[in-house]
Amino acid sequence: MSHGLRSALTRLDAILIRCRRIPAALYSSKSPEKREKMEELQSSPYYTKYASKLTELQKANPAEFAKRLEEHKSVKQAVKEADKERVAHPVNIVSTVDPHKPAAAVRLQRTRLADLMKVELLTEKTAEEIAEMWRVYHKDKPGFICASMPASSYAQIQSRAATHPTFLYPLPRAAGYEFFVSQFAGAECHFTQLAAFQQRKADAPTCLSLVHLDELRDSKGLVLMRGQYDQNVVNAVQVQCLLNQLQLYYATSDPHKLHLLQQFNAHPDAFDYRDLISEVEHSFIGLT
Template structure:
């Protein structure tokens, strides 16, 4: 019998569902613990999606993560540019997470394109060796051509559930890309003037605080 040549599909011919399945396999292989040096190429074949529109890529990203307990987002490039510029002069901030009894505070610290969240209590007791409870990875490889930045998070589920992790992640745009960056500047450059109650008051006003989480 003659051997039939296996015809390879041209790059980019895969369907949306095939991209999602590929992403699922790659993420499942790395789901144990935090992953160092995680690149977008380790999750998604960047060359294969370059021909797709920003809307299609966003759909692939959202379609996959929507079925999992995961923190994720597709951030407009202009919004991330603002966040990134501001993070260079103000790399840390104090975030408030609603709990059953009041609030728990987390310090968010930028390290390159990663944003690490650690409880304030851990920092006070362990200092620089305090472990992260949540890491947000931002991928800007497609920003120039597609105008989007992909984000995914890794969470220590012994300390946070997905809803709580999303609450912290959503606060990043609130404080770094909105009209409340003054609080971040005060925290970084005039810490003696920083009022943590201002953070809680803003979260309550934006319905991101304890009363909203309890409802």
Template sequence: MLAMLNRHLLGKSLNRIQSNSARLMLASQSNSTSTKSNSDSEEDNVLKENPYYGVYAEKLRKLKEENLTAYREKVEKLKSMKKPVVDKLSKEVNNLITEKQTSEPEIKAKPARRLSQSYLVKQKKLDDVMNVELLQGKNAEEISKIWIQYHKEKKDTPVVSAAVPYKNYKLFYNKSIQYPMFVLPLPRGDQGYEFMFVQFQHNVDVSNCTAHLTPLIAYQKHKENAPECMSIEYYSDLIRENDADNSTVLMRSFYDYKLLSPMEATCLVNQLRIFYENKNTRHETLLKLFNEGHSEFHYSDVIACVETLSI
């Protein structure tokens, strides 16, 4: 801003000096040689302090030779204008800098991630899915066979199903409440990995939950409106209070066959199980860092974990 003002003043002064040069030429010739020698040095120094002096140096030299009086008058004008103008601008700039420094907010840690929707919902129970009477009085192995066969018969619907021991599901469920969001890297052949964003929802009445998956890139763009490519449902309705650890939790997963193959859907189910079901310090650290929005979370660390798994 100061440079632009200096350049403007200097250029404007030169134009006015040149326009009056012919009219004032006679007056300039009446000055004595001794006065010229002493004052020239001071006048030149005043102009040379201007950062754009070099641009106009040749014009100044010619003007000085043609009209010395007009040249000196403009130098005096520049001397009288320069200091107050510069001081005023300097003060304004300093005020702006001070104001900016005092108005800038304090840098804070990145906030924890927020759920895009309420994760406590009224979800389906097992009897909304199938006739629970078919499973009454059956042991864990029999329940697993009936459940898996029931979904195999749904040939028009891409689905993965399994039975999970309650003692494993208990840790899985508790972690899903503590860390309701995560990302899973899906191998895509030569293309590397595609991350899937996971968000859990939990039943308000029983310990059932559903994991909703969508491509991370879609979630980043559309948030809660991102299209779902897969859901994984867990039903704990068959847990026996007097024998909970030997009870069975039923799982089924629906997926978009246009986006996922059966093998890829199974891979995601297993990844989710491993990260949430197992007692692994490294896995839990990643879950914690991601949900807290911590700067130390790195997607490459999740990939490194998955590459060591046999799924």
């Protein structure tokens, strides 16, 4: 693990400890009905994010606060009806790391495209055909994942990674969220569990490694990505979730996501991990 990643994780650890100091309750009332509504609000996955704002609203406008409690119940029911299979998790920070299990890092060798495919046979192929061949090549390879992207998208990722090499991603788990940290190093990007670093420091294993192959960048306007992951830590769906988040932050035009990326790298003391959880939850809402 690089010195830069160790420094970033150490800094983030202190930030997370401070940010966990979330008010246990916003409302105190002898009314059983109001108490029930308040408990229902606090069970919402969005409560943590907006706790301070709701406290301010309660003090400034009690009537509006009571109205919000009523609205929350109807919104919660609407979300439940929109997707009955979704389970709303509380915002807990969880760990799947076994402190007694030896660390085993994923080490993806730096590969040339010629080591995997006969590049000379790709001359007459379109970018779309090559991307499909790349997908099929990795289809039945357990522990591997692949992707393809326009050269322009990779150029933007490269540019962002050069100035903001490290970032944090929440991965939904059964009991809440687990955080993973990524570190770019040239054409490679490595992920590790935050909890693994907290327990093992420099010995924390990489659980997901990515390498970008840009040999077709000029001729086809295409960059291929290959990843290898520890199947004891994450599965293919969870890896895809992490990669989707990486793309959202490093290839984004969203000013808020770019602000979070910049803030994490340049001003970590002002960074709030709950903003990332909110982004994940809001992304879900946008798809329902």
